[in-house]
Amino acid sequence: MRKLDQAGQQDLTSCTVDAHPPKRILIGKVGLDGHDRGAKFLIRALRDAGYEVIYTGIRRTPEQIVQTAIDEDVDVIGLSLLSGAHNQLFARVAELLKEEGVEDVVLLAGGTIPEKDVPYLEALGFRHVFTPGAPVSEILSALQQELSSRE
Amino acid sequence: MAESLEERFEQWKARTLEPAIAKVPECADRTATVSGVPTDGLYLPEGHGNDAATEAYLVAQGFPGEFPFTRGVQPTMYRSRFWTMRQYAGFGDAEETNERYRFLLEQGQTGLSVAFDLPTQIGYDSDHALATGEVGKVGVAIDTLADMEILFDSIPLDKVSTSMTINSPAMVLLAMYIAVGEKQGVEASRLTGTIQNDMLKEYIARGTYIFPPGPSLRLTTNIFAYAAELMPRFNTISVSGYHIREAGSTAAQEVGFTLADGIAYIDAALSAGLDVDRFAPRMSFFFGAMTDLLEEVAKFRAARRLWARIVKERFDAKDPRSWMLRFHTQTCGATLTAQQVDNNVVRVAIQALAAVLGGTQSLHTNSRDEALGLPTEEAVQLALRTQQVIAHESGVAHTVDPLAGSYCIEKLTDQVETEAAAYIEKIDEMGGMVRAIEQHYPQNEIEQSSYRYQQQIERDQRIIVGVNRYATEVDVQPEILTVSEAATRRQIDRLSEVRGRRDSSEVTHTLTTLEEAARSDANLMPLIVDAVRAYASVGEICDALRRVFGEYEEHTM
Numbered sequence: 215m216r217k218l219d220q221a222g223q224q225d226l227t228s229c230t231v232d233a234h235p236p237k238r239i240l241i242g243k244v245g246l247d248g249h250d251r252g253a254k255f256l257i258r259a260l261r262d263a264g265y266e267v268i269y270t271g272i273r274r275t276p277e278q279i280v281q282t283a284i285d286e287d288v289d290v291i292g293l294s295l296l297s298g299a300h301n302q303l304f305a306r307v308a309e310l311l312k313e314e315g316v317e318d319v320v321l322l323a324g325g326t327i328p329e330k331d332v333p334y335l336e337a338l339g340f341r342h343v344f345t346p347g348a349p350v351s352e353i354l355s356a357l358q359q360e361l362s363s364r365e
Numbered sequence: 366m367a368e369s370l371e372e373r374f375e376q377w378k379a380r381t382l383e384p385a386i387a388k389v390p391e392c393a394d395r396t397a398t399v400s401g402v403p404t405d406g407l408y409l410p411e412g413h414g415n416d417a418a419t420e421a422y423l424v425a426q427g428f429p430g431e432f433p434f435t436r437g438v439q440p441t442m443y444r445s446r447f448w449t450m451r452q453y454a455g456f457g458d459a460e461e462t463n464e465r466y467r468f469l470l471e472q473g474q475t476g477l478s479v480a481f482d483l484p485t486q487i488g489y490d491s492d493h494a495l496a497t498g499e500v501g502k503v504g505v506a507i508d509t510l511a512d513m514e515i516l517f518d519s520i521p522l523d524k525v526s527t528s529m530t531i532n533s534p535a536m537v538l539l540a541m542y543i544a545v546g547e548k549q550g551v552e553a554s555r556l557t558g559t560i561q562n563d564m565l566k567e568y569i570a571r572g573t574y575i576f577p578p579g580p581s582l583r584l585t586t587n588i589f590a591y592a593a594e595l596m597p598r599f600n601t602i603s604v605s606g607y608h609i610r611e612a613g614s615t616a617a618q619e620v621g622f623t624l625a626d627g628i629a630y631i632d633a634a635l636s637a638g639l640d641v642d643r644f645a646p647r648m649s650f651f652f653g654a655m656t657d658l659l660e661e662v663a664k665f666r667a668a669r670r671l672w673a674r675i676v677k678e679r680f681d682a683k684d685p686r687s688w689m690l691r692f693h694t695q696t697c698g699a700t701l702t703a704q705q706v707d708n709n710v711v712r713v714a715i716q717a718l719a720a721v722l723g724g725t726q727s728l729h730t731n732s733r734d735e736a737l738g739l740p741t742e743e744a745v746q747l748a749l750r751t752q753q754v755i756a757h758e759s760g761v762a763h764t765v766d767p768l769a770g771s772y773c774i775e776k777l778t779d780q781v782e783t784e785a786a787a788y789i790e791k792i793d794e795m796g797g798m799v800r801a802i803e804q805h806y807p808q809n810e811i812e813q814s815s816y817r818y819q820q821q822i823e824r825d826q827r828i829i830v831g832v833n834r835y836a837t838e839v840d841v842q843p844e845i846l847t848v849s850e851a852a853t854r855r856q857i858d859r860l861s862e863v864r865g866r867r868d869s870s871e872v873t874h875t876l877t878t879l880e881e882a883a884r885s886d887a888n889l890m891p892l893i894v895d896a897v898r899a900y901a902s903v904g905e906i907c908d909a910l911r912r913v914f915g916e917y918e919e920h921t922m
Contacts (some may be wrong), residue, residue, distance in 0.1 A: 246483035246499050248572015251612050251699065254812055255819045271919045272572045273487075275495065297483055298738065298848065302498030328738055329842055346703035346736045347832050350823050 236266045237361055239290040242279040243272040244307060247297040252324065256292070259350045265357075276306035280314060289361065292322040300327055301334060308338040320360045324348070367416045370409060370423075377428040382406075382440045385430065389445040395763045396444075404763040406444045407436075410770060425670075425775075429765045431685070433673040435666050435778070436766040437724040438689045443762035447475075448720075449727035450752045451528060453695065455480030455505035456739050457852035458859070459515035462505040466520060468742060472749055476558075477520070478528040478729060480504030481538070486573040488534045488907025491856045500853040503739075504530075508860045508902045509867075513541040514548065523551040527558035528603070528693065528727070533575035535562040536584055537906050540894040543596075559600035559649055559693070562588055565626040565798055566605050568917070569807045570612040575907060578799045580914035582633040584889065589634050589644040591890035600649040602630060603693060606668075609807070610653035611699050613815020616664040617781050619652065621788025622798075622807045624672055628789070629798040631680055641680050645687035649726075653697040654716040661716070662768055663777030665692070665723025671782050675789075694720035695729040701736040704840055705831035709733040714751050721755055722768055728752055738845040805920070860902065867900040875899045876909045883913040 239260055241253050250272050260267045268286045270279060283291050291311075293304055304323055311319065323335050324344040332343045342356045368376075397403050407429060410422055427433055430440035439445070452469055454477075455462045466477055481504040484496035490508050491500045500506045507513055517527075522545065531538045539560050543553045564581035567574040574581070585602065592601045606614075606623035614622065627648065634644050652668065654661050672690035676682045696716035701709045710733045717730050730748040732740030740748070756762055768774045788810075795801045802808070821827035828834045875896040882892050889910075896906050 246487055246495065246573075247503065248567075248570075250572070251815055255613075255816060258816055259823075273919075296503075297499055298502040299498030306497075326736070326738060328845055328847075349833070350819075 236264055237290065238266045238268065238286060238288040239292060239357075240268045240270065240279070240283050240286060240288040241292045241294065242270045242274055242282070242307075243295070244274055244276055244279055244293055244303045245295050245297055245299045246273055247295065248272045249296040250294070253294040256294075256324075256350065256353065259354070260357075263354055276303055276310055279307055280310040280316070283311070283319065284314060284316065288319065290320040290322065290357065292324060294323075295325040295327075298326070300325060301331055304335055304340065305338055308340070318364065320357075320364070322353075322357070324353075367419065370419045373419070373423065374409060374428075377431065377440075381428065381430045385440045386445070389441070391441055391444045398760060398763075404760075406441055406763075407765050408767075408770070425779075426769060432677065432688055433670045434689055435670040436769055438669070438691055438726070440765075442724060442765040443721070443756070444765070447756045447762060448725050448752075449476040449526065450474050450749060450756075451476040451478045451693070451727045451729055452745060452749055453478040453480050453528075453530065453729045454745070455482070456503075456846070457501040457848050458506055458856045459512040460855075461501075461852060463516050463518050463520070465742070465745075466516075469745070469749070470520070470525070472746055473753060474749055476526045476528065476727060479516070479530065481529070481531055482506045483573065485538075485903055486531060486533070488537075488575050488903055488911075490902050490904030491853070491860055493904060500856055501848045506853075506856045507538065507541070508856070508904070509863045509900045510541050510544050510897050511859065511863045511900060512856075513538075513545050517545050517549075521551075522546045522549055523555050528561075529558065530561045532561050532564055532567050532571075532573055533581065533584075534903055534907055535560050536588060536890055536893045537897060537903050539588065540890070540897040543894055544898050553595050554597060556596060557598045559603050560588065561605060561651070562602045563605045563626065563630075563651075565629055565802065566608050566623070568802045568919075569609060569622065569626075570614075570811065571605075571608040572919075574917045576910065576914040577917045578802070580910075581917075582629070582799075583637075583886075585630060586634045586637045586639065587888045587890050589630075589647075590637065590639055590888055592647060593639070593643045597647075599647065600691075601644065601647045603649050603651045604630065605651040607651050607653040607695055607697075609811060610655070611697060612811050613699075613818055614811045615814050616655075616657075616660050617784035618788060618807075618810055618814060620664060620668045620671065620781060621785035621792075622811075623650065623652070624668065624675065624785065625789050625792045625798045625801070625807075627672065628675065628679070631676070632797065635680075641676070641682045642684040642687050645676055645680070645682055646684060646689075650690055650692035652692055652694055654694050654720040654723075655697050656700055656712050656715050656719075658715055658719045658722075659768075659773055660777055660781070661719035662723045663774055664781050665694075665720070665725065666766070666769075666774070666778045667782035667785065668692070669724070670778070671785055691726045693727045693729070694723075694725040696720070696731045698731055698735055701731060701733070702829060702832050703736040703842075704836060706733045706736070706843055708831050709736070710747065710751070713748060714755070717751055717755055718759070718761070721761055722766075724766060734843050734845055737842065738847070741844060741846045744843075863900055864902075871899040872896070872901045872905070876901055876905060879906065880909040880912060883910055 323340045426435040429437040604627045606619040610619040669690045673688040732744035732748045879892045
């Protein structure tokens with residue numbers, strides 16, 4: 215992720231050293247629920263696949279998620295939630311990212327999310343919404359596609 | 366020459382069985398198979414009656430209702446009375462949930478189980494910024510006593526027992542339950558039910574903590590002491606393995622970590638000066654039931670035996686009721702699939718059967734649609750019917766611990782017990798469960814098991830029907846229940862209306878008194894009862910405690 219500064223200039227400090235540094239992914243548990251089994255599994259699977267993963271821990275606010283994403287300069291944010299508060303809280307994360315001028319980060323969502331809410335989340339900018347039973351292979355290939363299309 | 370098993374059996378009948386039957390007789394319809402063959406309440410080993418074999422049997426299993434309770438905590442088990450059918454429920458506001466409770470009771474449910482929403486569980490009022498989007502979502506929103514009055518409207522608390530899944534603010538909700546009882550004319554001493562009140566597993570697996578472990582354990586033991594005096598029929602804790610299992614542990618880890626938590630609670634209560642036989646009889650437990658039927662049956666038996674030995678031998682408890690591991694079971698939600706949801710009905714039936722064959726005291730069966738969201742009324746009814754079919758039609762309720770003596774079950778029981786005991790020993794060496802949690806020991810062990818299990822599914826080494834085999838192209842999604850935004854608004858309106866009409870000086874006074882007492886070592890329970898009677902809210906009471914105790918912060922990887 216490269217944050218645009220006030221003048222609209224790209225901050226290039228993050229892509230100076232290596233042509234192919236590992237992509238950085240933030241896995242965020244926004245909201246109040248403590249169901250982190252899926253998030254923790256995914257974190258290990260992503261690390262095994264060569265990504266650098268930052269985990270926020272449970273019970274983070276949208277503001278904390280966005281701040282960590284900026285501080286850690288991540289390429290991808292994956293949000294996980296079970297409680298049913300996704301429409302409000304995921305929307306708030308997307309809104310805050312816009313306010314902060316963060317534009318090129320890939321947004322992913324996962325959790326107990328009913329099919330009928332998927333179009334709404336996609337309209338907010340979530341590139342993929344992974345629902346219960348989604349195999350990790352599907353998540354990895356979607357991620358690879360998203361990142362390579364942005365190279 | 367030692368007494369034979371037959372002689373011991375006759376003694377048990379006179380000592381334990383007959384007094385129990387005199388109190389609650391056996392049901393005539395549970396004494397024969399469907400073909401008319403008589404079934405005994407209890408079967409014992411036959412044909413190798415030498416002294417050594419008898420002694421080995423008595424040490425490992427004994428008789429139901431007696432130490433070490435491997436075969437069950439009651440001498441007749443379900444032959445006299447079925448387990449309590451208790452569906453965990455709650456959503457939206459108190460009115461909607463009260464309606465669901467009355468529906469469930471009409472459908473033959475025999476106890477209530479309250480699911481609170483996350484803001485209530487973490488001590489935030491419904492109008493708190495952090496409650497945004499969460500009000501009424503995973504359970505019912507309760508802010509003040511006014512909500513609790515509506516929740517139990519027309520439900521007689523002297524007749525129905527209630528389990529409440531509440532931990533950090535357990536005292537507040539228990540105080541509200543006492544206050545609702547008072548308004549119905551039911552004294553606290555007659556209230557029956559269970560409060561989860563198990564903070565350690567919140568740090569390990571569930572996440573609804575507020576305060577650090579030290580103050581949390583104090584609140585837990587305050588409830589033990591208060592209830593020992595005033596609420597002798599209430600279970601003061603439900604030491605929970607369910608969430609540990611749901612986080613991905615093995616069966617032995619579930620038993621080992623849960624009983625290690627139980628040991629920590631006993632240690633804390635003893636340090637607070639309580640006598641073990643005053644509070645241990647009111648400790649209860651809560652486990653999950655997976656689909657792996659035989660291991661699950663063995664797990665429940667192993668947990669009973671191991672706990673009985675710990676409380677009797679390690680803590681020197683004298684009252685047999687202190688030794689009994691009584692438990693609630695819920696079928697494991699993480700086994701439900703969003704694909705081919707009807708398959709979940711079958712999974713739940715097998716899991717429920719495991720719980721019954723394992724001797725559970727109460728049972729929640731999950732609904733088929735819970736991988737997608739909260740269950741609809743129709744789905745909950747089917748889940749309850751599943752229990753009723755097992756109870757009335759399967760015949761497994763006719764006989765105590767019917768799988769005992771199976772080579773497989775006995776071996777698995779021994780194995781779960783040995784492995785769980787090794788975990789407890791390891792935690793003892795670390796200085797107890799609080800220290801183990803600080804060092805992330807149980808968390809890491811669970812995470813390893815969870816990762817292994819999920820990898821097996823990803824690699825098709827473990828088959829989940831309808832997910833990684835026998836998948837279908839088109840999956841029809843059932844109707845799911847959604848919580849209306851109107852309920853959230855109603856809840857916030859009611860809170861501000863209550864704040865407007867209560868005596869605010871009384872609220873301030875009770876909260877100040879509570880905060881001061883929290884700085885001493887006083888029992889906080891009576892003061893919280895005063896505060897809820899004045900209609901102080903869950904958030905206000907928890908804030909008073911936060912000012913004294915601070916808040917727990919999770920370390921992340």
